[in-house]
Amino acid sequence: MQYDPANAFVTPVALLAPADAPALTLRTMTAADEAEWDEVRARNASWLDPWESNDPMRRRLVTFPQWIRMQRRDERAGAAIVFVIVFEGRIVGQISLGAVMLGAMRCGIVGYWIAHDYAGRGFTPLAVAMLADWALHDPDGPNLHRIEIDILPENERSRRVVQKVGAKYEGVRRKYMFINGKWRDHESYSLLAEDAPDGFARRFLDDTPGERVSSLS
Ligand SMILES: CC(C)(COP(=O)(O)OP(=O)(O)OC[C@H]1O[C@@H](n2cnc3c(N)ncnc32)[C@H](O)[C@@H]1OP(=O)(O)O)[C@@H](O)C(=O)NCCC(=O)NCCS
Numbered sequence: 007m008q009y010d011p012a013n014a015f016v017t018p019v020a021l022l023a024p025a026d027a028p029a030l031t032l033r034t035m036t037a038a039d040e041a042e043w044d045e046v047r048a049r050n051a052s053w054l055d056p057w058e059s060n061d062p063m064r065r066r067l068v069t070f071p072q073w074i075r076m077q078r079r080d081e082r083a084g085a086a087i088v089f090v091i092v093f094e095g096r097i098v099g100q101i102s103l104g105a106v107m108l109g110a111m112r113c114g115i116v117g118y119w120i121a122h123d124y125a126g127r128g129f130t131p132l133a134v135a136m137l138a139d140w141a142l143h144d145p146d147g148p149n150l151h152r153i154e155i156d157i158l159p160e161n162e163r164s165r166r167v168v169q170k171v172g173a174k175y176e177g178v179r180r181k182y183m184f185i186n187g188k189w190r191d192h193e194s195y196s197l198l199a200e201d202a203p204d205g206f207a208r209r210f211l212d213d214t215p216g217e218r219v220s221s222l223s
Pocket of ligand 1: 128130131170
């Protein structure tokens with residue numbers, strides 16, 4: 007991978023939710039997260055496995071320390087970044103920006119999951135909005151123009167996430183990603199920098215009707 011210091015992400019990155027939102031932090035991972043990350047993933051295996059993407063050509067699984075080293079390398083290259091979603095000091099999920107292309111594209115693809123016992127509290131749409139603010143608007147971020155979210159057609163919960171953040175539907179990408187052992191068609195949604203000039207988190211929080219804001223906790 008080509009290393010150009012001008013493209014490197016400024017890390018360690020910790021992104022904080024607005025003061026009137028649930029106190030989520032998105033932060034990059036370290037080797038010290040291994041035990042907690044393994045525990046939350048093991049506890050949520052049946053919840054997450056049906057939606058899990060992976061590389062069909064990768065024969066050997068990477069160890070956690072190798073994965074952290076890959077993350078640092080990708081951050082230096084400005085190619086990808088992985089954040090854990092932290093609430094009340096615990097890892098409750100993960101959100102990542104990958105497949106970053108610079109130059110005339112300046113775009114990337116977002117993926118996410120939340121632990122089952124924290125589902126339904128609006129944490130993921132808030133995390134997507136926070137990531138969008140960093141990726142599309144923050145001068146210290148990668149200054150992208152567009153981010154994309156791709157979901158399996160049957161993933162109703164993820165469709166609610168893209169609807170809540172106001173992502174625009176663009177169509178179906180054929181056999182777009184390898185999910186749980188198969189190439190699968192995906193619905194593709196996007197957020198552009200100009201879609202929320204005052205910020206995606208602000209728009210998400212302001213657009214949320216009263217009863218939902220009170221259910222965010
Ligand atoms: C998709 C996902 C990230 C949504 O995260 P979230 O933080 O729960 O998002 P929200 O709180 O906005 O809830 C989204 C929908 O989940 C459903 N939901 C609500 N409470 C729930 C619960 N306790 N358990 C399961 N689903 C619930 C509702 O349909 C909700 O939509 P609504 O608010 O209109 O009722 C999460 O369901 C998840 O991690 N699923 C497994 C992995 C996955 O699908 N990743 C995305 C791949 S594209």
